Amino acid sequence: MKVLCLWHSSEGEIDYIKRAMPSGTDVVAPQGEYFSRFECTYSDIERDAVDADAFIGWTIPEGIPEISRKVKILSWLHSGVDDLAEIGFLTLAKQRGIKVTNIRGANAVAVAEQAMMFVLALAKKTLLKHQAARENKVFFPLFGDEHRSAMLNGRIIGVIGVGSIGSHIAKCAKGFGMHVIGVRRNKERPAECVDSMHGLDELRSVLGKCDYVVLAIPNTSETFQFFGRAEIAAMKPSAFLVNIARGNLVQEKPLYEALTSGRLRGFAADVWPSYAFGRSFPAAYVPRLQIQTLPNVVYSKDQCHDADGMLERYIEWGVENLVQFAQGRSLTRDINLDLGY
Structure with missing residues (x-):
């Protein structure tokens, strides 16, 4: 079996993959100088891609899937696979019978912590108060609306998408004494630390109850820009919205209008819309x-x-996918090519 790393792997990373894989596995990677080691070009891997059985990495150069007629599995070192859908790889994989796996859950705790950082930063007006402190500014009058912090304890947080990340967000929120409402495709699946679970068809009624809403849902054809004017209108004007999933989940114009008109109290994100040519x-x-x-x-x-x-952890979990495939075992992080996650 030949494994092609789609990044300029270090010797230690290559040795780690070789030790994990069955004896005799050939592990190759791009050689030479690079600008960013976590990517590669067509010319970097053209020779090895032709007869590779497996890919593992963060990016795929344009044209490589077309010449890689022997590849049987891609271990994608991301949680989301919407980028693969956009370049047509998921369709190609379905046509050729190529398995696609990801590393969903590998960064769940880190992303959940960032989500709670956003919740706290919005609620406690962190940036405003930091800047005021730097300028030696005193807020007056006391308890004024423009500088008074919001509370988390006893408030309601809606987690839209209760997967690996959403489940950790719920657990963190419970630590602050919050009431957690979850929304997911299959509302019958229980989740620890979620007080009540609802289906996507109940989204707007859930939004009206929440003081904080966190989007942790995959970006698919169904969820692309699903959060628009109607969803924002369903929220409390005093509520905060946080997006730690994908930028294209939220429609930009109604979000901007809500934030500048006072219709929505605040917004935080680690992701922004991608307007692709x-x-x-x-x-x-x-x-x-x-x-x-x-x-x-x-x-x-x-x-x-x-x-x-x-x-x-990304590399460890990505290699686990390849080991499971090489040993003929069930793939625990297999992607459903029809659903796109």
């Missing part, structure tokens, strides 16, 4: 309406996963 014009990878500059917005840019131990 071919799907929208002009292409852009930041909010068109500059939502990130608003005073009631807190943001980071794809940093939820950038935490201690995450790189090592």
